[in-house]
Amino acid sequence: MELLTRENPVFAAYALYSTLLAFKMFVVTFLTAKQRFKKQIFASPEDAKMNNKAKVKHDDPDIERVRRAHLNDLENIPIFWIVGLLYVLTQPQAIIAVNLFRVFFVARAMHTFVYAVVVMPQPARALSWFAGVGVTIYMALQVILHFA
């Protein structure tokens, strides 16, 4: 079984994009930290103690926006990791699978961008979210057809 090696282009692409998604999530963590330090607004008193001007606050709209982007990642990306891995094991055609992984990655990167970097009017965020969910649901149906 060579399915889980770099000799399988589908698995190599899955491994690459899954890991790039992890980096993308760390970028959101960094954006939250950047907003917190810029505004000197923290969630815990021990963080605010690092600086005289800092305060504890939980409703700053710019920070909450980044946190919502992060939560949306948690709601979507781990599902991609597991469903994508199972999809690799259905032995799909490489050209379809690799492009699905690419679309998912680009969709999630755009979702973060229009939600938390440069805020864009809807339906920008809705479309990027749907593109990711569409890829996931397609892969999930293939997994069920293969294994059920």
Place this chain on the structure above:
Amino acid sequence: MELLTRENPVFAAYALYSTLLAFKMFVVTFLTAKQRFKKQIFASPEDAKMNNKAKVKHDDPDIERVRRAHLNDLENIPIFWIVGLLYVLTQPQAIIAVNLFRVFFVARAMHTFVYAVVVMPQPARALSWFAGVGVTIYMALQVILHFA
């Protein structure tokens, strides 16, 4: 090694129920969206701009309830995905493993139902939560016994 193929009934059941759990999580996303559009209450100003009557609000009890159900999914289902996969690799008896996956899936579906669809008095939600955690802890102990 044929462990990760559909010829292994344990892995086939794992793949099926893991994917059904992903669909179950998308149902919760849909329930949140349904509540938001029904009540015209959104989390971001760019969403509320889609409709004159819409407003931004973060404490609507019906919406927050669905979001708590979703967060509880995030706290429990990814743990099932990884611990379940490792458990498959311990080569458990098929009849036990397949039924554990089924119980976990049904428990999480009931958890969502009594939390966010038809609200039921406790201990309905507590019991469905414990059933899922019980399955996970049993599998986790088997994984540690096998690999440690």
Place this chain on the structure above:
Amino acid sequence: MELLTRENPVFAAYALYSTLLAFKMFVVTFLTAKQRFKKQIFASPEDAKMNNKAKVKHDDPDIERVRRAHLNDLENIPIFWIVGLLYVLTQPQAIIAVNLFRVFFVARAMHTFVYAVVVMPQPARALSWFAGVGVTIYMALQVILHFA
């Protein structure tokens, strides 16, 4: 392919620490429940109905602190699960890989301890968080070098 068996010390360590991290996350769930019952403060009306003195409240600082620790787990531990699994498949040297998994586990256990058990001044939490992220980023880079 014997990579995903207990004969591979790297995978055996991955399976062990991944599962211990699942238990660590359940400890945080238990800490939340303990705080809620001690203070008789719950998130849903059907929970508060179990006791006359109980009430619904969403801003108790001790409960919110444990919930932030839990959310931080969700932001970091599933990333470890997937990136760690892919890292195992790059066939790293056992002595390096096993120690990375250990450092990640200890870092996350300390993160929970200084955040939600005995609150410690910064940079205690920041350092434990960075140790975990450092391990993850190192593994992620190895995965990309191997599979890209």
